[in-house]
Amino acid sequence: MNDKNRLFRTTRSTDPEVQESPIHFLKSLSTSENLFFIRNHFPYPTLNSKISLRIYGEVYKPLVFHFEHFKQMKSKSLKVMLECAGNKRSKFEPRVYGEQWENGAISQGTWRGITLNELFKYTGIKSNVQEVVFEGYDFGERPDGKHASFIRSLPISKALHSDTIIAYEYNGSPLSFKRGGPLRLIVPQWYAMASVKWLKNIYLVEKPFSGPFQTDDYVYYPNKTNKDNAFPVTTVNVNTTIQQPLNFSKLGVGEHEIKGISWSGKGKIVEVAVSINDSEWISADLKKNSQGYTWTPWSYKWKVKHKGHYSIRAKATDSTGSTQPFRAYWNQKGYGYNAIDTIYINIE
């Protein structure tokens, strides 16, 4: 049988299309285009064959760029992981509403594009700019009945970061429509709602932008019954997914490889520790990390002599000292779940 036929994304919604990556079975450090997770907020937009990107607002010279302009500018290539802010939402207790992602709202690969710095060389930037606003071609009706386009902003410092790019290639091929092509923002280290697809407009503003995807969704609301103490979703939390074995699977006595991936938007992964049945934490072997903003694969050799039920926990620590909590930080909309990952295994 052909192995290529064996991996599929998990369909979570068809309208709009939402699909999960089969993360437990991915071996490559680069997610193939057809297995990359999909999270749309609206139906797919209709694009003209000749796509344009307008830059305006607090610039000296508003401009409209066409796709061919980008291919003539200086480009850079970056390995970047994207994780949906709702990844693992289904694990929150109490449960929260929204897409019931398991572990697969995360994928990574190599993006080629141009920096915002490069673009702004043509338009200039006024000194009063606070934020850069990115509007996608996608729009539609939200669950509450309101109509909106998908629009998000970045602080000017993040927008001008030398690794924030407007991508037009993924893994060496033109960025496909379903990936957000022809032009998509890629914001390393932030949750993926920041990486706006189907870029249509970029405008620079002198005060904080507000909009449903900026100041209503993608906000942490830590209280159950009100919106006090809210703060925006930005950087990816330090996190781990045990890929193999699968949760609640049955194995025999002997040696088993526990494998997983860990990542953080704040820094490099410096340690992953594993604990069997809540005994001491033992360091796993970190695979040599690839360059860029990617997850770190790790493995741990587990020798098990006796039949019975086992818990296996894994937690990562990054170079800033951030580590995973035993219990995730609960919030109304279910963002940023990053509790220590735990699986249960029966040895038969």
Next chain:
Amino acid sequence: MNDKNRLFRTTRSTDPEVQESPIHFLKSLSTSENLFFIRNHFPYPTLNSKISLRIYGEVYKPLVFHFEHFKQMKSKSLKVMLECAGNKRSKFEPRVYGEQWENGAISQGTWRGITLNELFKYTGIKSNVQEVVFEGYDFGERPDGKHASFIRSLPISKALHSDTIIAYEYNGSPLSFKRGGPLRLIVPQWYAMASVKWLKNIYLVEKPFSGPFQTDDYVYYPNKTNKDNAFPVTTVNVNTTIQQPLNFSKLGVGEHEIKGISWSGKGKIVEVAVSINDSEWISADLKKNSQGYTWTPWSYKWKVKHKGHYSIRAKATDSTGSTQPFRAYWNQKGYGYNAIDTIYINIE
């Protein structure tokens, strides 16, 4: 965008291959071949190009049939649903080990094949026969380290039922290898472990067959710590899956169609009732049922005026009076889950 690209099976395991059908998004009463769930116990077997099926044991004339013989015999066509005995296993509380199926270990379509009755005309049957044993070409190592082939038996009465067939076509095409072709047993009304794939041998025995897939797996063990009061998994329980809306989704005020499917191995579905926030049970509209052993689609128009959290429950009753329990019958290996289906919706 091409709609054909939007539905995928969910990969639950790659070795052996196990995949779930996207049951929440299926609209057709006939599951297309590429969306039919897959539950293998072992790696795919290697088959000769010239497949044969041997019939022996308590028969008057043991025979070997080749595939072309089947095409010359009188065939029948039947619409049959297959449901894995472990469908919905992930919902058991306390959790149980094994494949963590959600709702998609169920699919259906039209099978063409010949009855066992027809086959046994050629071999005869001795009067002392109690069971008919079906062996597939698939074999391998079980989690406990023991090696086995996939072998299951049927009581002679079920084997001789006029709708128990050896199928060689699915939805009008030759039965594909991944579906168990070229020859697969189809046992309507029983959980799908009975519908042995890649048929190799059929032998008739004068006493009950025992084997790991007959008397160890596919047995209900209702006690947590021992194997007392065990009984075999056979007929499909009356059951319901709410297809739309999805659990924990967000909707607006207004009218929503609640859609689902109900089925039973014991009889026809005669009623499906829906309860909102545990108020009175109201009958849903049953769609005209298709012939054969298939699920019954139903729908219910839900008018909701107020924002807030809602529970929606659905339960089916079949023509024998069997209905779904509030809490599923817990058993060690997690078979036959059929609790009243419940989803939670937030109206925004």
